[in-house]
Amino acid sequence: MDFKDLPQFRPAEIKTYHSNTYDRISPSTTKFDASGKTVLITAGATGIGYSISESFAKAGVARIIILQRRESVLATAKEALEKAYPNTKVETYSASQSDFQRMTEIIQSVGEIDVLIPCATYAGDMKPPTKDKKTEELAEVYMVNVVGLFHMVREFLALPATASGGPKSVIHVSSNASQMYFPGGSGYCSSKAAANQIITHFAFDEPNGNVKFYSLHPGAVWTALAEENVPQNAVVWEDINLPGDFAVWLAGPEATFLNGRFVWAAWDVDELIAMTEKVASDPNLLTITLAK
Structure with a gap:
């Protein structure tokens, strides 16, 4: 399969597709109030995770916890x-997202978290065909990408309200792989789709609205994981700063209408905002569902 032929899956209303970060989502101008905030991010020391850590540091958060x-x-x-x-104070912990006891210990010891960003992912063996995959390896993919995600969010929701006030946010770093088939991707693609569904259910089951949930496709960014599985000339790669800056915008008040939805960092935020009424009237829009 030629990756250049993969569909883009953007809503018809989104006409502007950004390959680089832009002023509208700059951490220096965003409406996200970083004062006194704590952000916890898994896999936040390298690649896309580090770009997200840096964007929140640029925004001026008080504390970043990196796992x-x-x-x-x-x-x-x-x-x-x-x-x-x-x-910005930076605290680090060596941990795996699938080590549930360790994750519980860290989240409870950190105490106050305003923005939770599960960014860690595991692709497993990406060689086709699906029938040759080992059951144990598929289970490991799901333990990180789905069950580990669920456990982190559940523990996060058990924390008391933060001193900074205002709604908390969960920004799950997902992938457009959740929307597609590609050779060798049965474990990774299906786990990302399942993870998006988990986030949507958390959002729609949270009655008081004090926590907002989002799944974010960070874009086609040349990372170590991409290098292992995708030819470098297969796609046009995007700016690694784009998902970081978009994540800061998601944590702010302008994005609350997207609670429970799956969005792409490349989508123009003002064109997204113009869809506010349409999103509010259709609970299935921008979720993993059948296209209409």
Whole structure:
């Protein structure tokens, strides 16, 4: 399959597709109030996760908690962020998103979290055909991408209200793989679709509206995971700063109408805002569902 031929899956109302970050979602101008806020992000020390960590640091959050398995990359990220953004405290923990006991311990010890960003992902063996995949490996993919995500959010929701006030946010870093088939992708693609459904259910089951939930396709970004599975010339790669800045915008008040929805970092935010009434009137719009 030629990746250039894959569908774009954008709503008809979205005419503008951004490959680079832009002023409208700049952390320096966004309406997200970063004062006193704490952000916790898994896999936030490298790749897309680091870009998200940096964007929230640019926005001026008080504290960033980064979870990742490798101690070496955690130390490098902490040093770089604290040097560039001295007003933001960076704390790091070595942990896997699928280690439920460890995740519970960390979330409870952190105490106050305003924005939770599950970014860690596991693709497993991406070689076709599906019949040759091992059951144990598929289970491992789901343990990270679905069950680990569920556990993190559940523990996050059990925390008390934060001192900073205002609604909390969960920004699940998903993938457009949740919407498509590609060779070797049965575990990864299906787990991402399941994870999006988990986020939608959390959103629609949260009665008081004090927590907003989003699934975010970060874009086609050249990362270590992409390098392992996609030829570099297969697609036009996008700016790694785009998903980070878009995530800050999602955490702000302009995005609340998108609660429970799946959005792309490349979609223009003003064209999204113009869809507010349509989104409010259709609970299935921008979710994993059959196209109308």
